[in-house]
Amino acid sequence: MEQTPLAGIGRLASSRQLHIALATAVFLIYPFLVSDYFIDIAFYFGIYTLLGLSLNIVLGEVGLFDLGHAGFYAIGAYTTAILNTKFGIPILVLLPLSALAAALFAYVVCSPVIHLQGDYLLIVTLGMGEIVRLALINNPFDLTGGPNGVYGIDFPSLGPWLVIDSSLEYYFLIWLIVGLTILGLTKLQDSRIGRAWNYIREDETAANANGIDSRSYKLLAFVMGAALAGVAGNVYASKLMCVSPESFTFWESCLMFCIVLIGGMGSIPGVIIGAAFIGLFPEIFRPFAMYRMLIFGSAMMLMMMFRPGGVWPRKRGAVKYESLLGGTGRTDA
């Protein structure tokens, strides 16, 4: 029967809000119930979620194969490490700066190759990620410390009042960033820009023919993805207090790729699940550590066979839209 136009959206939104409230509550209470070790695990879960979200923009929303994302992560981490240890710039000031550095790097490196399609782009980004890592090992201008990396990175602090130096505080820092990122990306998904990204993923020629400048939107995705990875690099560097090239190997890029594929391309809840799988399971099943790759590989194969869309694919058309033009309630037929 006839229902008020907004009732459908209202109900769905409220059940969604309930889920979000529950999840937030769990995240707030959790660290007070467990030991520092499990708080740290949740911290790395947060880092992987942020990395997953950043790659999800490029791979999930626009469908661009990027197997060099660890390169942007490294740029963020090393920007923080070098500027902090050499010039003593506070970590929190370096947070936006690292994002900016990674974004700038992405812009410069991706501009000439952004027109490449599919596998070709994959190869180029793979190479880019490796070049970044090798450059770090080679210690250019005596900045990166070669294979040993950079040591003695500060805690994030805001004057004397706020010093983030315990596991608990790092936990809240990373999840606050993740929360804000999710908020922003959700808004973006349901906007002209998010849709444009999806149009390009679905059919680039048709997107162009509908007035979408695919080149700029693809670049924007890379720049935004790199900026977020740079943020993750900043937090990671200060948490570990040191950075070294072996944290940014091709394997890290693979893990991020898996997070997005397992979760579901373009799905934010999916990324969180994927990050949980990648970040948490190896820790929880530590006794089986030597079989980790085996379990991993089989899980990926089973996923591709039985649930190619990911664990939690983005549902389209779930929110029912009612008429804005004030129809009379009859169908249009």
Place this chain on the structure above:
Amino acid sequence: MPEPRPHAAGETVLETLGLTKIFGGLIAVNSIDLKVHKGEILSLIGPNGAGKTTVFNVVTGIYRPEFGNVFFRGERITGKKPHQIVSHGIARTFQNIRLFPDMTCRENVMAGRHCRSTSGLFSSIFRTPRQRAEENLIREAAEKRLRQVNLWRSRDELAKNIAYGSQRMLEIARALASEPELLVLDEPSSGLNPRETRDLMAFLQGIIREEDLTILLIEHDMNMVMGISDWVVVMDGGRKIAEGIPEDIYADQRVIEAYLGKEDEDSTAYDVPAQH
């Protein structure tokens, strides 16, 4: 030589002069002059491989011509990118339907509004009042176009899940959502049954009456060409071999030789797409 055309009084919307497109050793389009007047339906016909789709692809910016120019409302648009050409006011559909398959019908039509809206990254993240107002305009326009093609009730369905005939109409709705002055349709009736083709003809005649629109189409279905065209241009082997009102074209000996004589074959056959 050609008859005076019914709409010749209207201003010229689209004009091509000496348009030539070469792929390797193949001259796909050879010095084509076209004139499309405001408010008319102009059909481009010709046997498979005649170069019709290539002309469309040059006009809509997918290909760059080797020689010649395209003028839209007197402005030279040769060599502009497809997305720029849409904002000038030329919208198109494709021979093999190109929707966004895993997105809803509503989102598909909203794509057409992209070039008519401006919200950027930050206004989208922070939901400024201007951005909200613009989103509402996009939704309203999408709703209007979906209702126009009788697909409003399928708004939340994925585009890949609706019937083939509906997909064609959805693609036209998406093109119309960009408020074009010139609608370029590449074989809109291919794959449609006779009833759907009749509905499509009625629809096109309806929108050309009601809106400030001009239509350029490629068509293989002779009933449709003869039924709705104001002017017909015939191509063969990359050249324009004849043009005129439908009745004259129907009787033209060169056209019959080049095209109509072979018309008993599958009328939905596709052009062989020209490749580099």
